[in-house]
Amino acid sequence: MTLGGYLLKLVGSRILIALLVLVGILQILDLLDVTNDILDRDLGAAGVGYYAMLRLPRLIEQAAPLAVLAGALFAFGKLAGDSAVTAMRSTGISTYRITLMAVPAALVLALTQLAIGLQIAPRTDSMLSDWWQASTPKDKAESVDPVTFRVGDEIVVAVPRDPDGRSLEQVTIYRRDANGRLVQRTSAQAAVFENERWRLVEPRFESLGTASIAEGQARSMDWTENLRPSDVRMLAAGETTVTAAEARRALTGGLSVRPRTYYDTQLQRAWAAPLACLVMLLLAAPASLANFRGGGATLMVQCLAAGLLYLVFDGAFTALGQNGAAPPILAAWAAPAMFAALGVTVLLYLEG
Known part of the structure; x- marks a missing residue:
């Protein structure tokens, strides 16, 4: 096996394990909230499984960035602990090349996240909404509150x-x-x-x-x-998730219940969000230079903190864009650009 293949296998396997663990935790927490409701509708264990299956794409989308961060930290930490990075650098292989060898693993997950966000999750969300509405007990005496929305x-x-x-x-x-x-x-x-x-x-x-x-x-x-029956069902269910297609349609005269800046930001976010996987890899890469005999664990903690701080900044910029306090393009792309630059700068400093 070549060095590139070994690194890719190591990083990819750690990312996959981290993804499975995180998705499993999110799935359990999600099911704790809805299992009683599913059973009360007499849908049984099959209903629980069907719900879990339809929710899986969204959970993978949510867990992907953290999975790359955790998986890359474990992989680079293992290389540093085994002195493998020291041996590779002695033969002239730089940290930049080591990081580049691991990029395909993060890129695959980023493309998966993009496909889920643009194509898969909107379909499973629609199937879940229809299934949930169909199994809702009908109560003609139940009052229904009016809803307010815009069409053009x-x-x-x-x-x-x-x-x-x-x-x-x-x-x-x-x-x-x-x-x-x-x-x-x-x-x-x-x-x-x-x-x-x-x-x-x-x-x-x-x-x-x-x-x-x-x-x-x-x-x-x-x-x-410009108004579709699916839009009305979404309004009645009080759903808050907005896909890229729905945001684009809202900007061209379709259903909208939020300010225009919200949909502009969501449209930009659909393309910017998958970059988080690559940014997390860059932020975790300095862990490959950790010296565990000289306090290298501190560098691991710093990489983890940088990744978590990225999520905070990304969420804050997104909120500013959705509320019109920042331009949508800045709100969606600022955090990935800033933290990617930070990761490259740290690598340059440590390698130098």
Whole structure:
């Protein structure tokens, strides 16, 4: 086996073990919260297994960066403890080359995380939502609170009582002009999804002029194509996860319940988040130079602290971008750029 193959196998196996442990812990914590609900719906052990399977992609996505950090620290720590790095450096192999040999392991997990975030998780989330809604006990007497959301420039208040998401009740639509001023209020008994678009039932109109109010009504009226039944089901369930596709659609006139900056940031984050795996590898790489006879454990702790600090900074920048306090592109990419630069700088310093 070549040196590159040995390093890749060592780092890859440690990352995989760390990923399995972290996902297992997250899965157990998640099931502790919902198992009673699943059993109360008479779904049994099969329901628990089905829920766990559908939740697995999101848990892998969440655990991936920490798995790279932990796995790389264990791998580089083993190399340092066995004096393997010292032997390699004596033959002219630099720490940079050692790190580059380990990059494919982190890159595979980063690409997996990207595929999960863009393609796999949105589908499993939708399947889980539909399954959960279908197994929810029906209680006609249960009151349903109105929800408020935006479709393009319109603000909508409605009651999503239909579990299939194909109808809305007590619909009120506030239409605004380009400057955000209210120009029309439309009230309808219901809105029904038919032929790939929504139709208002018995709508009443109140158009606001500069000095007057014009009223009108109709038996029915076509409304919008930008709202989907899945959007209504998501509103009724109170789901908070926003995929890249949903963020892109919200920015082009689809359903939105948050500020535009939130969706801009989520769209950028979909591509920036997988870089965390490569950043974590860079932050863990200095551990390969640890000298355990001279307090090398301190360097390991510092690498671990740097990785955890990266997660804190990344979360803080994301929150700033979602609330409009920072540009979305800065909020999504600042932490990966800063901590990647930090990892490279530390390697340059230690190698020099």
